[in-house]
Amino acid sequence: MKPIDPAALRRSRMFLLLIALVFAAPMIVAGLLSWSGWQPGVKGNGQPIQPQRNFVDEKLPVQLTDGQPYAWRDSEPRLTLVVLAGPDCAAHCFEVLTGLAKARVMLNRNQSRLRLLYLGAPPADATRRAAMQAYWSLGSDVDGKLAEYRPTTPDSVSALLVESNGTALSFYPAGFDGPGLLRDMQKVIK
Structure with a gap:
């Protein structure tokens, strides 16, 4: 069995975290906007x-x-x-x-x-x-x-x-x- 290169392991973990962040970022931003009171498209004319x-x-x-x-x-x-x-x-x-x-x-x-x-x-x-x-x-x-x-x-x-x-x-x-x-x-x- 070939030894695992620690640098390659860190790099693959970093890529995994970046992929997770790409998917989580819009949900986090939406949550922060909603928490601050901003709601898109719900404003009526009255x-x-x-x-x-x-x-x-x-x-x-x-x-x-x-x-x-x-x-x-x-x-x-x-x-x-x-x-x-x-x-x-x-x-x-x-x-x-x-x-x-x-x-x-x-x-x-x-x-x-x-x-x-x-x-x-x-x-x-x-x-x-x-x-x-x-x-x-x-x-x-x-x-x-x-x-x-x-x-x-x-x-x-x-x-x-x-x-x-x-x-x-x-x-x-x-x-x-x-x-x-x-x-x-x-x-x-x-």
């Missing part, structure tokens, strides 16, 4: 609701225009896009609402998993109001518990995306990015 709110637990009353209370929990799991109108909802407000209704249609087979709820005075124009009712449930925030999310700018809207259990996921202030909201909806509605 603002997170802090502190977390659950409208079912708060017993947040919303009354629909037909006099019925709005059920945050539905018979099937569906998210709710709540739109809060600023004062004097007119042309721009209606344009945003139409865009959001189109975004719901763009969810294709998942569009039934999203409910649209409009809170505030509907547009004064009867034609626009009738067009809204085809896609939106119209109602009012009875106790004003959502006032902090309502825009103060005339002819504007803000939005809240609410989970099927009544938990508010994100807030989209007036002037929000419609395509960004659609991307967020596509992430959570599957």
